[in-house]
Amino acid sequence: MKRVVLFGPPGVGKGTQGGRLAATLGVPVISTGDLFRAHVRNGTDLGKRLSALIAAGDYVPDSVTNTMLAERLAEPDAQGGFLLDGYPRTADQVAELDRLLALSDTSLDAVLLLSASDDVLEERLLKRAAEQGRSDDTPEVIRHRLALYHAETEPLVALYDAADLVLRVDGVGTTDEVHERLIAAIGQVEPSALP
Template sequence: MTRLVLLGPPGAGKGTQAARLAETLQVPAISTGDIFRANVREGTELGVTAKRYMDAGEYVPDSVTNAMVADRLSQPDAARGFLLDGYPRTAEQVVELDRVLAAQDAALDRVVEITADTDEVVTRILKRSAEQGRSDDTEDVVRRRLELYTEQTAPLSATYEQRGLLVRVDGMGAVDDVTARLLDAIGVPA
């Protein structure tokens, strides 16, 4: 059983690496960003609310995010483990994730922080925006998201480090090289 959280700034490669790790570990990759974007495309009430925050470069409120993640973690495919990408992002979300896992008599196995150079992150996101036409990826929004990451999410590293769960992995370089470093960090042969 594997329960992982991937931390790292927007554009660090979490989504790409989450998909690769999830396939190797045979657990679902659960991305709050993907769930929000799907709801935006479908025009759901959550999607309308999420889009307003995403377009401004702000995080979707914890109450919405926490409920969505709790529901997702209760689904059968997550019973054998999961990989969370983009959650938790705040101290309050850490508390909620702890509560949800405790109710399932479970705990995280590892928290992996993918590190990346800020200028490279901005370049990656702007390239992705051009390729995918994502309205939430303008340069001003990207810079705001990086500020929010530093303010709200980066401190989670210290929390998980104190718990002995954190491992940092360099997210720069070829995708295959980063994947190999991640697998090594969590103790899985590449």
């Protein structure tokens, strides 16, 4: 498996698990959220436009997100595969990802769907806000982001289910437990063989 989407609601652990899983797969993790925050942090023109959207928990327009992703997938380290975190989030983004992969005569290998209840997610995000000081982790913004996920992004699972790509993984537990479940889901190694 070399082309994987890590899917799930905000706070389910995509960022935590993405780096570890990407290292196991030998591919780069590509987080659209990290790309957006880097623009904001660096004060680019795009970052200035994105700042208010991110602070409110709103989605960045597809045209911007698709362009950033296409540029990132064109980089040499992503040619042999990738793990996507935070993309796709809309039906248009699913179509764009399919188009980009078709250009290189490839396709997704799997969509790993991490799940947890909204109560668990809100608790995790509030804890992250306290630890990291992220402006997009206030109670109001968290509830907005979860509602947006359920309304716009969660329905995409059906598209990937139809293509028989979805592997469901319980996102509740220790970091190591969830990582072992992800590894077991993709069948790379037996969980008992992990360090």
